[in-house]
Amino acid sequence: MDAIELVDLTKIFPGKKGARVKALDHLDLRVPQGEVFGFLGPNGAGKSTTIKILMGLIRPTQGQARLLGTPATLPQARLTTGYLPENPAFYDYLNASEYLTFIGQSFKLDTTTIAARSETILHRLSLWEARKRPIRSYSKGMVQRLGIAQVLVHQPEIYILDEPMSGLDPIGRALVKEIILELKAAGKCVFFSTHITSDVEAVCDRVGVILKGKLQTVQEVGTLMEKGITGYHIRHRMPGQEIFKESTIRPEELQVFMTNIFQSGEEVILLEPLRKNLEAFFLSIVSQGSSNDQ
Amino acid sequence: MIKIVGITFQGVLRDKVFHGILLVAGLFLFIPSASAFSMRQVPQLAITLSLSLTSFLLLLLAVFLGGTSLWKDVERRYTHSVLGGTPISRASYVLGKYSGVSLFVMATAFLLGVLSLAAIWFAAMAYPPDRPLLWLNILIAVFFDALKYVLLVAVAFLLSTVSTSFFLPIFGTIATFLAGSATQNVYDYLQTPQGEQLSAGVKAAALFFYYMLPNFSAFDLKANAIYSLPLDPGGLLLTFAYAAVYIAILLSSASLLFTRRELQ
Amino acid sequence: MKSVALLAALVVVYAALLLPFTRHLRQRPFLEKVGYLPQPFILQTLAADQRYAMAAGLIFNVLAYYGTLVEKNLFGADIPPDHSTMQTTLITASRLDPYNMDIYYFAQSMAWNSNKIREITELLEYGMRYRDWDFYLPFFAGFNSAYFLKDYAAAAPHFATAARLSGSDLFTRLASRYMYEAGQTGLAIDYLTAMIQSSKNEAIKKTFQTRYAALLEVRRIEQARDVFRQKTGRLPKSIVELQDAGVLAPPPGDPYGGEFYLEPDGTVRTTSKFANPSQDNQ
Numbered sequence: 030m031d032a033i034e035l036v037d038l039t040k041i042f043p044g045k046k047g048a049r050v051k052a053l054d055h056l057d058l059r060v061p062q063g064e065v066f067g068f069l070g071p072n073g074a075g076k077s078t079t080i081k082i083l084m085g086l087i088r089p090t091q092g093q094a095r096l097l098g099t100p101a102t103l104p105q106a107r108l109t110t111g112y113l114p115e116n117p118a119f120y121d122y123l124n125a126s127e128y129l130t131f132i133g134q135s136f137k138l139d140t141t142t143i144a145a146r147s148e149t150i151l152h153r154l155s156l157w158e159a160r161k162r163p164i165r166s167y168s169k170g171m172v173q174r175l176g177i178a179q180v181l182v183h184q185p186e187i188y189i190l191d192e193p194m195s196g197l198d199p200i201g202r203a204l205v206k207e208i209i210l211e212l213k214a215a216g217k218c219v220f221f222s223t224h225i226t227s228d229v230e231a232v233c234d235r236v237g238v239i240l241k242g243k244l245q246t247v248q249e250v251g252t253l254m255e256k257g258i259t260g261y262h263i264r265h266r267m268p269g270q271e272i273f274k275e276s277t278i279r280p281e282e283l284q285v286f287m288t289n290i291f292q293s294g295e296e297v298i299l300l301e302p303l304r305k306n307l308e309a310f311f312l313s314i315v316s317q318g319s320s321n322d323q
Numbered sequence: 324m325i326k327i328v329g330i331t332f333q334g335v336l337r338d339k340v341f342h343g344i345l346l347v348a349g350l351f352l353f354i355p356s357a358s359a360f361s362m363r364q365v366p367q368l369a370i371t372l373s374l375s376l377t378s379f380l381l382l383l384l385a386v387f388l389g390g391t392s393l394w395k396d397v398e399r400r401y402t403h404s405v406l407g408g409t410p411i412s413r414a415s416y417v418l419g420k421y422s423g424v425s426l427f428v429m430a431t432a433f434l435l436g437v438l439s440l441a442a443i444w445f446a447a448m449a450y451p452p453d454r455p456l457l458w459l460n461i462l463i464a465v466f467f468d469a470l471k472y473v474l475l476v477a478v479a480f481l482l483s484t485v486s487t488s489f490f491l492p493i494f495g496t497i498a499t500f501l502a503g504s505a506t507q508n509v510y511d512y513l514q515t516p517q518g519e520q521l522s523a524g525v526k527a528a529a530l531f532f533y534y535m536l537p538n539f540s541a542f543d544l545k546a547n548a549i550y551s552l553p554l555d556p557g558g559l560l561l562t563f564a565y566a567a568v569y570i571a572i573l574l575s576s577a578s579l580l581f582t583r584r585e586l587q
Numbered sequence: 588m589k590s591v592a593l594l595a596a597l598v599v600v601y602a603a604l605l606l607p608f609t610r611h612l613r614q615r616p617f618l619e620k621v622g623y624l625p626q627p628f629i630l631q632t633l634a635a636d637q638r639y640a641m642a643a644g645l646i647f648n649v650l651a652y653y654g655t656l657v658e659k660n661l662f663g664a665d666i667p668p669d670h671s672t673m674q675t676t677l678i679t680a681s682r683l684d685p686y687n688m689d690i691y692y693f694a695q696s697m698a699w700n701s702n703k704i705r706e707i708t709e710l711l712e713y714g715m716r717y718r719d720w721d722f723y724l725p726f727f728a729g730f731n732s733a734y735f736l737k738d739y740a741a742a743a744p745h746f747a748t749a750a751r752l753s754g755s756d757l758f759t760r761l762a763s764r765y766m767y768e769a770g771q772t773g774l775a776i777d778y779l780t781a782m783i784q785s786s787k788n789e790a791i792k793k794t795f796q797t798r799y800a801a802l803l804e805v806r807r808i809e810q811a812r813d814v815f816r817q818k819t820g821r822l823p824k825s826i827v828e829l830q831d832a833g834v835l836a837p838p839p840g841d842p843y844g845g846e847f848y849l850e851p852d853g854t855v856r857t858t859s860k861f862a863n864p865s866q867d868n869q
Contacts, residue, residue, distance in 0.1 A: 084407035086586040104412040112408040118400045120330060122337040134326050135409035163337075179408065360647055362788040363688040363723075368643055371684075375640035450787075454720065468636070504635035512628060543636050550686040550718075 030098045032187045032218035033060040033083065037092035040078050040242075052078040054242040055092070060220055060235075062186070065213045067229035067250070068222040069311055070239035076222035077115050079239070080191045083220075084112050096187055108136070111180035115191035115222075117172060121165035125156050125175050128164065129182050136183040143182070150178045154204070169196040177205060188212060190221035194228055206231050226307040230254070238311060240318040250307070257304040264299040265290055273298055324415040324422075331392065331423025340387050341427075344380055348435065351376065354442040355449065366456060369446030370549045373439035374461070378468050378545075381432055382500065385472035388424045389479030390492035393417065393581075398489075402586055414578035421480050421574060425473045432469030436462060457551045463559070464548035470566050471542035475500055477573035478537065484581040499536065506533045507540035537569055627682035634683060642684035649673045649693065654790040670701050678710055685717040695727040696782070696791045699798060699861065704735045715748075722753035730778050734771060772806045800842045801861055808847060808855045811835035822853045 040053040053075050060066045070076050081087045082094050085101050094101040096110050119128050126147060133143035151157045154174040164172065173196040180188055193209075194202045209219050209232045223229060229236045229250065237247040258280055266273035278286050290297060335341055351373065358369035396402045406416060440461065447456060479496040486492055510533045512518045513526055521529075541562045547554050625633075634641045656668050674694060681690045691714045694707050701707060711728040718724055729745030732738045779799040786792040808826065811834040815823045818832070826847050829835040839847050845859025 081403075081407070081586070084403075086403060086407050088585065104410045107408065108410045110408075112404070114400065114403040114407060116400075117404050119404055120334060120401055121399075122334050123330070127333075131326060131330055132409060135405075135411055176404070179404065360650065361643075361689055362650070362786075362791060363692045367688070371639045371643050375637055378636050471636075501633070501635055505632040508628070508632045539636065545636070545639050546684075546686055549639060552686075 030062075031059040031095075032062045032064070032097060033058070033066075033189075033220055034095040034098075035059070035079065035083075035092070036095075038079065038082060038089050038094060039091035040075075040082065040087070041090045052242050053082075053089070056239075056242070056244050058237060058244060058247065060218060062218050063213070063216045064234045065209060065219045065232055066221075067233035067236040068220060068239065069224065069226065069229055069236050070222070071224055071315060074239045075242040076239060077191055078242075080112075080115075080189055080220075080222060083189055084110070109186045111183065111185040111188045113176045113180050113188075113190040113193055116195070117176035119164050119172070119175060119179070122163055124159075124161050124163050125151060125167075125178070126160040128175065129179060132179045133182050138183060146182050146184075147178075150181050153208075154178050170198060170201055173197055174201060177208065181208070186217060188217060188219045188221075190219065192223060193221050194223065194225065202228075226311050230307050236307070238314050240315060243318075245314050245318055253307065253310060254304065257306065257310060258302045259305055260303045262299070262301040262303055263290075263297060265295045265297050267295055277303070324411070324419040327411065327416055327419025328423040328426065331420050332427055335388055335392075335424065335427045338388075340391075341384070344383055344431075347383075348376075348380060348438065351435075351438040351442050355445040358446045359450070364452075365450035366443060366447040366452040367549050369443045370439075370456070370461060371545070373442050374464060374468070374545050374548060377432065377435040377439055377465060380435060381428060381469060381472045382475075384428055384431055385475045386479065386493060386496050386500070388427065389476035390483065390496050391489060392424050393420050393480055393483040394486065394489050394492050396420070397483075397487075397586065400586075406586065413582040413584075417480065417484065417578045417581045418574060421477065421577075424476050424480075428472050428476060429469050432465055432472075436465040439465065454551050457548070460544070460551060460554060461548040463554060464544040467542045467544050467559070467562065470563070471539050474537055474539075474542075474566050474570055474573075475503075477570045477577070481573050481577040481580070484577045484584060500539065502532065503537045503539040504543075506536055506538055509533070538565070541565065627679050630679060630683060638683040639687075642680040642687050642690070645676050645680040645683070646687065646689045646693065649676050650689075650788070650790075653693075654788075657790040657793055668700070670697055671703075673697065674701060674703060674706065678706070681710060681713060685714060688718065688721065688723070690714070691718075691724055691727065693791070695731075696794060698727075698731060698735065704731050707731060708736075720752065722749040722751075722755070725749040725752065726781075730774070734774055734778070772802055772809060776802050776806060797842050798861065801857070804839045804841065804847065805855045805857075808835060808839055808849075812849070812853055812855070816853075822851075823849060825849055 035056055035058040038053050038056040039051070042050045042052055044050040056075075056079065068076050068079070078087070082089050083096065083101050085104070085106065088102065096106040099106040120131075123131065129147040129150070130143050133146070138146075147160075148157075151160050154177060156171065156174055156178060159167065159171060164175065167175065173193075177190075177193065180190065188209075193205050197205065206228070209221070212219050213232070213234075219232075221228075233250045235247060236250050236253070238245045260277060260279050261283055263276045263278065263286070264273050265276070276286070287297075354369055354372045354376070357372060358365045361368035396405075402416070405411060406413060411419075440458065443456065443461065475496060478499045479492050482495040483492040486495075506529075509529050513521065513529055518526075541558075544554065546552055630641065631638060653668060653673065656666055659666055674697065677690050677694045680687065684690070691711055694710050698704060698707055708728050708731045711724045711731070715721075715724045715728070725745040725748035729742045729749060732742035732745060776799065779795055779802065783792060783795045783799060786795060808829065811829045812823055814834045815829055815832055818834075823829050823832070826835070826839065826849060830838055841847055841857045841859050843857065843859035843861055845857040845861075847855060847857045850856055
């Protein structure tokens, strides 16, 4: 059973003056357990709409969304899921500690478990000092970190994070990436949306690109990285010499070049693959998508 | 759902609206001296003023808490994290929020009732009444007043579930309150000779609203409390049942509408 | 800095306006102050569940207005009260809170100065339907019928009701007195004694006391007149004649500032008509 299952998902919003806006267009996607999936797309591509359907906040016009086999429209689908909304907001009159307790109790956790987990999580997300202050007084980054915290407290199987890095400083971003990798190691499924390609590169197993409500492509991030190599940059020198040489070669020349180097007795100081990064890949898809459109 | 009740109650307690209303409740201090203006019925005036102030404060609470509580959660997208992030159903959310607000209205009514009794007691000490005061009547009047506002909160919730702005919940609730308080009066007018002369269309419309809108005048037991008039237990029971059924209908509709609502 | 100066200037203008503004409000006639009240039905409908408080508010308005006038008149300002508007306001208040005793009490306290005794009595009868335990309303109504309207047939059942509700013999005594014209003054004095004793409001008490003092003087003159008639077998022509005959001493004084005189049939009257001079007496 897949963790996330989107079948023929279509969402049409009523627009102004009777116009209809197609936010999602026959989207099919399966994400298995244990995978970290990056959902990449420009603003307004349909990422949040997809996620809101997954969390039962809105209903699809057509098609189905399922979480571990349970239709997303049912509240029990969310028993095994943690959700971080985009620009989250939490009851601002509570403090972080109270909010985590509230979430824990909604999942019927006992008080000691909640207390123990809250303490670990609040420390981890640097909210411990602020835990007794009302959320009203938090900065945007703190609210975002509380958003991550409230996803972790009930230890679900699936984590659905809408723009988890937004509003975070570099330290916060690094922390979130670290947490995602830990979840992956623990065999959990993480599905997150972003428009920043480097986030995907760092943590994702697979990436899906969505554009104007259509899923353009789904790729293994590893394969994509390999496919993207356009050549190598090599720095090498004769042993004992101060001066080194630099060479740039095409991928198919690598074998021959390296053999030559070893035969001449030179040492390799640096070997750097040159590649079209994920951003370029993403941009090419976006530009293709736009040109197809016209 | 119990969790939502608790969270809502806590939220109201920390709300500025509530603090403002508490401040206004300080007016109870002036009731004994204000009642001395009466020529012939000081304790009665104290009861009138206490019940009126209680009713007014509860009306403010009902309109502002009822009208904004659910609406604000949707508007500020608290519902996204709670309804998207937990297995709490939409229906339990509505019922939980409603119970929280209603419980709060009832608790405030109790508090104001106690303040009323104190104010009336002081006035009655200084100017003994001609007829013995019926304290139980006063308490029952406060209870039914609170019941009326709990019903009004349900109206506010129903309006909140369909509205994306606070205009409908707030002004719709106020309008319902005014209309619901007036229907009995209009109905009684229709029975008079002048009323009989009205056109059939007007009469039909008036009757429609009479049966459709909540009839708040039934909950007004102020005369019984102020002038120690006997209460009719059967009538009270009927009024209570009326409120219970009306609230149940409103809340079922609210849950139904809220479950279907798209939380953008 | 500029905006602070502007704000300061506005506050000064506000303060300057405040004085004439409040003076204007203070000097507005009563009708304007109470406002033209809408139909009781409209008020009932709009008052929602605050009708009892609204009634109390209307009564307070009337009372505050009347209290201020009494105070002013004590200092010789002599501004006639607007009885008609006060009465309309009270009737409206009774439709909002038919149980409110202050309404009936205050309406009745205006009886001497009002030409609308019938309306006041109707108001009392309306109140009796609600305050069915209260002997004051039939007492007032009976007194009005007997004293002002001379309608003894109407008065009798009211006094009977009052006697039944109160268990007091005062009403039985009143009932026996109203039967003859000579008893009128005594009836009024008894009524006023009861009213003054139970009066709590200073303005109203003052009104009653003045009337009471005047009636005591009337009774004194009436008694002197009766003594004079017994002695001489004819009616006196004037107060002076009574004084000269030595049956009336000291000379009577009208607390309203008028002069007592005798009608040809011997009835005692005063030039003040039992009202402050400038007042339009009915």
